[in-house]
Amino acid sequence: MGRKTKFAHLRSNIFAGFVVSLIAMPLALGLAIASGFPPIAGIIASVVGGLVVALFGGSYVTITGPGNGLVVVLLGAVTVLGEGDMQAGYLYALAAVILSGVLLLVFGFLRFGSLSDFFPATALQGMLSAIGITILLKQLYVMLGDLTTKGAALDLFLGIPDLIHALITDGTTGQWYAAAIGVASLFIMVFYSNIRNRFFHLVPAPMWVVLLALGFDAYFSFFGQGNPISKELLISLPENLFGGLPTPNFSKWNQSTFWGVVLSITLISSIESLLSIKAVDKLDPQKRRSNANKDMKALGLATVVSGFLGGMNVVTVIARSSVNVNNQASNRSANFFHAVFLFVMVLVFQDQLRRIPLTALAAILVYTGYKLASPVIFVRMYQIGKEQLLVFLTTLIATLLTDLITGILIGLATTFAVHVVLNKAFWLFSRNLLKPNVLMYKETETQNYYVGVIHFCTFLNFYKLKSKLDVIPQDMRAVVDFSLCSFVDHTVQESLQNYEGLFERKGGALEIIGLDVHDTDSSHPFAVRTLRPMKTLRVFGGGRTKRQQQLEALAQEHGWTYTEAPKTNKALLRGHPVYQTAVVERMYNMLEEPKNSLSLFDITYSEGAFIAKENVQTTFLRVTLEKPIPIFSFDRELLLEKLSHLAGVHDIDFPDFPEFSKDFYVQGDNPTKVRAFFNAKMVSFFSAYGFYHVMSNGKELLVRQFLRPATPAEAAAMIEFGLALKKKIDG
Amino acid sequence: MSVLFNASLVMVHVGEQTTEKAAALEKIIAGFDGDLPNYRVLWQAGNPVDVLLHACISQKANLLILGAIKREGLLKYYLGSVARKLTRKAPCDVLLLIKPSVVRVPCASAVVNGLAHPKTEEAIERAFYVLSSLGAQKLTVVEEIPEDSVAIKVDDDRSLRQSTIAKERIKLRENSRVQAILKHIPTNIKGRLEVVVQPIFGTRGYSIGHYARVVRADLLVMNAPRKLTLWDRLFPHDLEYILSDLPTDVLIVR
Numbered sequence: 001m002g003r004k005t006k007f008a009h010l011r012s013n014i015f016a017g018f019v020v021s022l023i024a025m026p027l028a029l030g031l032a033i034a035s036g037f038p039p040i041a042g043i044i045a046s047v048v049g050g051l052v053v054a055l056f057g058g059s060y061v062t063i064t065g066p067g068n069g070l071v072v073v074l075l076g077a078v079t080v081l082g083e084g085d086m087q088a089g090y091l092y093a094l095a096a097v098i099l100s101g102v103l104l105l106v107f108g109f110l111r112f113g114s115l116s117d118f119f120p121a122t123a124l125q126g127m128l129s130a131i132g133i134t135i136l137l138k139q140l141y142v143m144l145g146d147l148t149t150k151g152a153a154l155d156l157f158l159g160i161p162d163l164i165h166a167l168i169t170d171g172t173t174g175q176w177y178a179a180a181i182g183v184a185s186l187f188i189m190v191f192y193s194n195i196r197n198r199f200f201h202l203v204p205a206p207m208w209v210v211l212l213a214l215g216f217d218a219y220f221s222f223f224g225q226g227n228p229i230s231k232e233l234l235i236s237l238p239e240n241l242f243g244g245l246p247t248p249n250f251s252k253w254n255q256s257t258f259w260g261v262v263l264s265i266t267l268i269s270s271i272e273s274l275l276s277i278k279a280v281d282k283l284d285p286q287k288r289r290s291n292a293n294k295d296m297k298a299l300g301l302a303t304v305v306s307g308f309l310g311g312m313n314v315v316t317v318i319a320r321s322s323v324n325v326n327n328q329a330s331n332r333s334a335n336f337f338h339a340v341f342l343f344v345m346v347l348v349f350q351d352q353l354r355r356i357p358l359t360a361l362a363a364i365l366v367y368t369g370y371k372l373a374s375p376v377i378f379v380r381m382y383q384i385g386k387e388q389l390l391v392f393l394t395t396l397i398a399t400l401l402t403d404l405i406t407g408i409l410i411g412l413a414t415t416f417a418v419h420v421v422l423n424k425a426f427w428l429f430s431r432n433l434l435k436p437n438v439l440m441y442k443e444t445e446t447q448n449y450y451v452g453v454i455h456f457c458t459f460l461n462f463y464k465l466k467s468k469l470d471v472i473p474q475d476m477r478a479v480v481d482f483s484l485c486s487f488v489d490h491t492v493q494e495s496l497q498n499y500e501g502l503f504e505r506k507g508g509a510l511e512i513i514g515l516d517v518h519d520t521d522s523s524h525p526f527a528v529r530t531l532r533p534m535k536t537l538r539v540f541g542g543g544r545t546k547r548q549q550q551l552e553a554l555a556q557e558h559g560w561t562y563t564e565a566p567k568t569n570k571a572l573l574r575g576h577p578v579y580q581t582a583v584v585e586r587m588y589n590m591l592e593e594p595k596n597s598l599s600l601f602d603i604t605y606s607e608g609a610f611i612a613k614e615n616v617q618t619t620f621l622r623v624t625l626e627k628p629i630p631i632f633s634f635d636r637e638l639l640l641e642k643l644s645h646l647a648g649v650h651d652i653d654f655p656d657f658p659e660f661s662k663d664f665y666v667q668g669d670n671p672t673k674v675r676a677f678f679n680a681k682m683v684s685f686f687s688a689y690g691f692y693h694v695m696s697n698g699k700e701l702l703v704r705q706f707l708r709p710a711t712p713a714e715a716a717a718m719i720e721f722g723l724a725l726k727k728k729i730d731g
Numbered sequence: 732m733s734v735l736f737n738a739s740l741v742m743v744h745v746g747e748q749t750t751e752k753a754a755a756l757e758k759i760i761a762g763f764d765g766d767l768p769n770y771r772v773l774w775q776a777g778n779p780v781d782v783l784l785h786a787c788i789s790q791k792a793n794l795l796i797l798g799a800i801k802r803e804g805l806l807k808y809y810l811g812s813v814a815r816k817l818t819r820k821a822p823c824d825v826l827l828l829i830k831p832s833v834v835r836v837p838c839a840s841a842v843v844n845g846l847a848h849p850k851t852e853e854a855i856e857r858a859f860y861v862l863s864s865l866g867a868q869k870l871t872v873v874e875e876i877p878e879d880s881v882a883i884k885v886d887d888d889r890s891l892r893q894s895t896i897a898k899e900r901i902k903l904r905e906n907s908r909v910q911a912i913l914k915h916i917p918t919n920i921k922g923r924l925e926v927v928v929q930p931i932f933g934t935r936g937y938s939i940g941h942y943a944r945v946v947r948a949d950l951l952v953m954n955a956p957r958k959l960t961l962w963d964r965l966f967p968h969d970l971e972y973i974l975s976d977l978p979t980d981v982l983i984v985r
Binding site: 058111113288289290291292293294435436438439440441442443444450452454468470471473481484 | 884885886887888890891892894895927928929930931932933934937938941942944945972976
């Protein structure tokens with residue numbers, strides 16, 4: 001790596017850190033308030049987390065700070081330990097935070113990095129959804145200007161009509177305005193990803209919420225009326241940010257409730273961090289593997305420091321990390337800069353921050369809560385299987401009625417009970433639990449890795465399989481054989497799908513065999529499930545739509561084949577530099593040329609994760625070429641087109657074709673080659689079809705028109721374009 | 732089977748000699764066509780383990796053939812079945828059969844252990860002898876390498892690369908050790924056997940059993956274990972894995 005590229009990396013990391021700090025600030029304030037901590041506690045956790053984890057962590061593009069999963073536990077801690085007194089509770093909770101940091105540090109040294117694998121995926125999902133529901137309900141009240149109502153989830157839910165009624169009848173003007181800002185903020189959060197405007201998307205949604213709130217305040221100050229929202233509904237920050245550090249109160253160390261709190265904080269924070277680390281690794285364009293144990297130590301240390309300064313727990317957070325990745329962060333320095341920017345912003349803008357109404361921040365959290373418990377998750381659970389829905393709902397309800405630890409334990413027990421009932425065999429599990437059941441070796445002849453599993457494979461013993469899979473270099477081929485295994489559960493299948501993705505990204509392959517045999521082998525004693533979520537997903541219920549019929553007719557016209565639901569090629573987009581962080585979810589309505597060199601298909605892919613996730617549905621034309629061409633992307637010239645798609649790559653100028661150069665935006669890693677490719681003929685051809693976006697990865701071209709599926713007429717035009725283009729290049 | 736080895740067969744029946752039993756046995760032997768080996772039947776009552784052990788010694792047997800159930804129940808696992816007790820105490824080689832078949836299924840492939848153990852050379856030699864007598868085609872020598880022999884813990888890409896290199900190195904070392912053993916095997920018993928060497932990183936004793944099952948081996952040849960106690964069964968290792976869950980017919984070389 002030369003000096004110049006190093007500098008380019010640093011620049012893109014600074015930029016990513018800046019964007020993340022924009023989204024981190026409102027989140028940090030909101031999460032702290034929701035946890036019953038003073039608002040500044042969230043900022044402390046973000047700043048300390050960013051600095052400490054950037055220095056000592058083992059992951060690459062993650063962002064650390066206060067986490068949404070912890071809101072419920074921390075609020076519980078403040079309430080329970082303070083016995084009604086929030087200020088005293090805060091000091092007790094700080095002590096618990098510090099001790100949980102120490103525990104996390106110990107976990108890191110004990111190499112508990114795979115802790116999250118011991119919990120059934122569905123039960124974990126149920127617990128997270130319960131957290132989401134709790135956040136949603138609690139913050140809904142705050143969003144509508146009610147700070148006083150407390151209670152269990154069910155009471156809160158039933159109280160919503162009263163809340164709205166009370167707001168309409170006895171609400172003050174201040175409350176009305178506050179509630180209006182809250183609702184408007186929620187609208188921004190919900191519809192942000194639907195508005196596909198480049199300029200709009202330069203500022204992340206939570207920052208728009210803050211800007212809206214500040215704009216509101218500026219409007220009223222300008223007209224001299226002063227902000228109509230009462231002081232209690234605005235953020236309160238200490239007058240002197242550096243003075244008067246709170247002293248954590250350890251005096252409850254001999255009480256079991258205190259240790260219960262410490263344990264739940266530790267458990268939730270480690271699970272949230274580990275799940276996030278795993279998810280972010282999937283987004284990393286450089287396909288690196290994070291060292292989860294090292295990261296846990298760093299998070300533990302950061303939590304201890306943050307706790308002593310009066311801050312919340314530091315965890316790895318998925319939404320902010322995904323924004324980080326989407327802004328071309330390439331290493332931990334982005335996390336560091338996010339902390340620095342946040343610190344500077346809070347120092348400089350403290351006055352402005354004090355004008356943000358709590359309702360706006362609550363709206364952000366309502367949306368976060370909704371994302372954790374969105375109906376999509378329920379539907380997905382049902383599609384995977386009724387028993388998964390049962391486990392999911394049991395865990396969810398148990399968590400809502402009791403607490404997180406009890407909830408997840410009940411979820412664990414339910415999952416196991418369901419497995420036993422499904423297999424009608426307790427002994428299968430009891431007898432084989434402690435025995436080794438995984439064999440892994442590198443085949444001498446083929447150099448493939450073979451992984452065989454016997455007995456059963458569920459969340460109970462997945463760690464054995466995982467430890468073998470982890471030591472296989474991911475650029476190799478690996479075969480996982482379940483043909484001697486009687487039972488494979490959903491958790492394992494989901495994790496394996498994850499591994500498939502990891503192998504695929506690094507150029508290897510992980511194949512799973514032996515499950516199909518079970519499916520058809522009716523004489524097999526156990527009802528072995530081959531539940532693959534994608535398989536059970538019925539995309540097309542009933543007959544075909546008109547568009548599908550027209551597409552089929554179009555295919556026939558060209559002598560192509562039409563497939564309604566082709567096999568999804570998940571690696572498809574990743575070969576293209578522009579889509580390195582995209583995750584293909586599904587491909588459908590595939591039109592293919594007999595020779596397979598041209599194909600047109602609808603695709604759903606997503607970029608980012610969690611609240612920063614953006615789903616895109618569009619139609620692509622794929623042209624496979626015989627002759628090699630340079631890597632480039634062709635677009636109409638637009639100011640600030642996602643700033644820089646490829647790090648260190650810029651618009652290529654064509655001195656010979658000034659008009660073309662002005663109208664279109666061509667990027668590529670090798671300007672000389674790209675200039676040679678765009679000769680006079682090509683320039684006039686591309687100018688005529690300037691409304692297409694064309695991306696080349698050297699071997700194939702992807703053509704796209706809009707960020708929505710193409711109409712049959714547009715699809716026909718795209719095919720014509722593709723045919724002409726292929727003829728032009730391949731001759 | 733003894734026909735193939737030109738050996739004499741001693742059948743031991745534990746229990747009182749009755750006419751029905753004798754008749755039944757005669758019937759079985761009569762159903763055996765071809766050259767009958769030199770055989771005798773011993774009738775003796777008593778504890779099966781003691782009787783068989785005594786018979787082994789008094790008859791100066793080279794091989795004890797036992798039928799065994801494939802998987803032991805939980806209780807038997809801790810008390811020990813007849814077959815297992817014999818396996819542990821027998822002074823000679825033991826062959827455990829789990830899938831007796833009326834029609835002889837030719838033994839096509841076998842797996843033998845290649846641990847770094849003084850007995851290994853003998854076991855491999857014996858495996859060659861048995862297999863060439865049985866007319867088998869393929870022998871796989873499995874070297875089980877304990878996973879902790881690679882000191883590097885895999886956390887990220889760098890440690891993974893290091894551990895992969897370390898494993899390759901150990902693999903080469905183990906392979907050369909096994910090749911040295913294979914060189915000592917007299918060519919007359921090597922026959923036309925196809926020999927494959929397969930190193931496996933994994934739990935010792937367990938991996939080879941699983942491997943034998945995966946490659947559908949017809950015979951697994953193992954070194955005899957040292958003396959085992961109840962402690963070993965509570966914390967199973969080595970041969971215990973195979974004995975508690977027989978993957979195929981097992982020959983234990985002593």
